[in-house]
Amino acid sequence: MSARERVAGNVANYVDERTGSAKWLKKTLTKVFPDHWSFMLGEIVLYSFIILLLSGTFLTFWFDPSMREVEYEGSYEPLSGLKMSAAYASTLHISFDVRGGLLMRQIHHWAALIFMAAMVAHLMRVFFTGAFRKPREFNWIIGVGLLTLGIVEGFLGYSLPDDLLSGTGIRIAEAIIQAIPVVGSYLAYFVFGGAFPGEMFIQRIYTVHILLIPGIFLALITAHLMLVWYQKHTQYPGPGRTEKNVVGYPLMPVYMAKAGGFFFIVFGVTAFLGAVASINPIWIYGPYTPGQIGAGSQPDWYMGWLDGLVRMAPPLETHAFGYTISWNILVPGLIIPGIIFTGMALYPFIESWMTGDKREHHLLDRPRNAPNRTALGAMSITFMLVTLINGGNDLLATHFDLSINQIMWFSRIGVFVLPPLAFVITKRICLSLQRADRELVLHGRETGRLVMLPHGEFIEVHEALSPERAYTLTQHEQPAAIAPVVEDENGVRNPKGAKAKLQARLSRAHSEQIAKPTAKDMLEIENHH
Amino acid sequence: MRFLSKYRRHRFAGPLLLLAGLLFVGFGYTVAQAASEEAVLTSSDKATLIAEGKEIFARGCSSCHGLNAEGAGIAPSLIGVGAASVDFQVATGRMPMADMSQQAMRKEPVYNEEETAALAAYVASLAPGPASVTNEELAWERSGDTAEGGELFRNNCAMCHNLAGQGGALTQGKYAPTVMGVEPKHIYEAMITGPQAMPVFADTTITPEEKLSIIKWIKHAENEPALGGAALGRVGPVTEGLLAWTLGLGLLIGIAVWLTTKAR
Structure with missing residues (x-):
């Protein structure tokens, strides 16, 4: 034993005797994680969150969350002498008079956009591979909560500088609050501390933005990661991978290095964007005044779909008992998002009910092997894309020489027509891919080598798949649909008749598959050759 | 004469003579053309x-x-x-x-x-109507006020022309064009005549001095260097979101793929 090892041993022993951490560390540091790029999407979210905390802290050193009116005297000349809120003036101060302030502001904002984008990408990975199935339903719900909070948190941050663009967004948020039947106008007064814009909302959303939501975020992220830790990470199917093991590399040293390095890469990419690409140049937009508005006002992308929904809503209002119900805001601004997020949160339970599958799943699905789920996902993404496109309808109109009315009608019709179309097409594509897999397993890979047989016949040489690959392509289960129980063996009608029938129908849709090759199929092929 | 006869066969004599000839023709042409232009202007009352x-x-x-x-x-x-x-x-x-x-x-x-x-x-x-102006008549650089112009722009123009003057969509395919790269006199004339879908901003609504301030702000916005890096068309969150998804997340996913590639 060298002297160095002895010293290290002594130190470790000293710590262990006082904290008892050796056993825990040994278990923890050797924990195995599977390796796949799509498992790093969640890491991007986590690292962006850390970047947001750090850059955000920097910004709080100078930001003045106050709507007190000040006269701008900073170094950005085209606004000098103008009356504005202290919030806007201090954001200008950060941008132009604090060393590195503009860079930090831009890093903070780019990190927020990437944070949300990576979160959605992570969500898609979890959805399409079926990683939300038992026992991970709670973690899915936590994820949906994080996504919702992320949207709110991003919107509040976008609103803090109190510039003309974000003020427009706050005005729309106020309209959505007011659209809540009966209590809406009271709630709006409560939130803004009086008539819009009042003198309160910047300091209020500041507290929520820097204290309340980040706090909830931290708690939820901790729970999210602890559950991943406890339930172990899912893995893609392959030889040697079962529901009872995890094939991968240990945390120490492989993932310590990879994850640690990846953090700095995420930081680097964000800082790069912050350094070369301008984001939210509030000095051009000017300070917020309720009387002013700009054409082409947009929210950040994760709110764009909501804006698009509001923009495509037909102008419907009802007056009843002295109250006005603005359906044109209420439906797209509250009801549809409510349905979407509730449906998303409940999906693991819905799928488990549809398939009748109550077992644990640690092996992921290849998306093509769950055609119905993949098609549902494609349908939801199509819905979001249509609404997102309508959210930018004014910019699309000016930049692609289109009519804003045509885009609106395209999305009004498209939002109903295109998602079902995407469902059908995706499901067909999945089944075709299953057919291709079946062909591949049965007949091997087409090598492109043509061979002339002695009697003059040309054949293309097919190369048999490696057993590993053949296993990967055939390992999935193909559960049969639930048979509808109309009456039991004694002829008593099922009391849950309609529900059972619906379940059976959904189950049939969900279990639509191309039969994977069986051992018998393989044998027949062998004999045939 | 000794000078000429001494150097007339010098190897630079030819090229120099050619250069002198070209310069003479060039100057002559320019002067003659300017003179003829003047002639057109003076002759047409x-x-x-x-x-x-x-x-x-x-x-x-x-x-x-x-x-x-x-x-x-x-x-x-x-x-x-x-x-x-x-x-x-x-x-x-x-x-x-x-x-x-x-x-x-x-x-x-x-x-x-x-x-x-x-x-x-x-x-x-x-019939009498608003007279045209020239760029020289508009003393926007001297008498305009950028900050006031920005405020006027946001109050009167931004709802159609965008906060950054990048233009915006109107109904049925009509649009408010960008005000970037427009000659000052044309900005001024647009305000006093209200072309196409644009309303007339009479001198009682926006005084001539205020119009000059608006022009000054537009020219400032046009010439302002990209302060935070690439301006991304200055159209706000749409292009920012696009870049975050493509370059930002695209780059990170690319690196994630690279990090998880098995060593061969």
């Missing part, structure tokens, strides 16, 4: 300018606007629109229209400066 304009009008505009600019089904009457309107529409290439679509778009002008001036003089002679 107001009456001939109007006559000239009438002739151009008959050839290029009357098929839509009518032989006496009285208007027709497809084009409005030009009686009383004034020289400012003609200067704006013709000098920015909007008139003659390329096609009868939603609105005339900016393009390479069809008529040169003199022809435009003649047309403007003719139309102005039909």
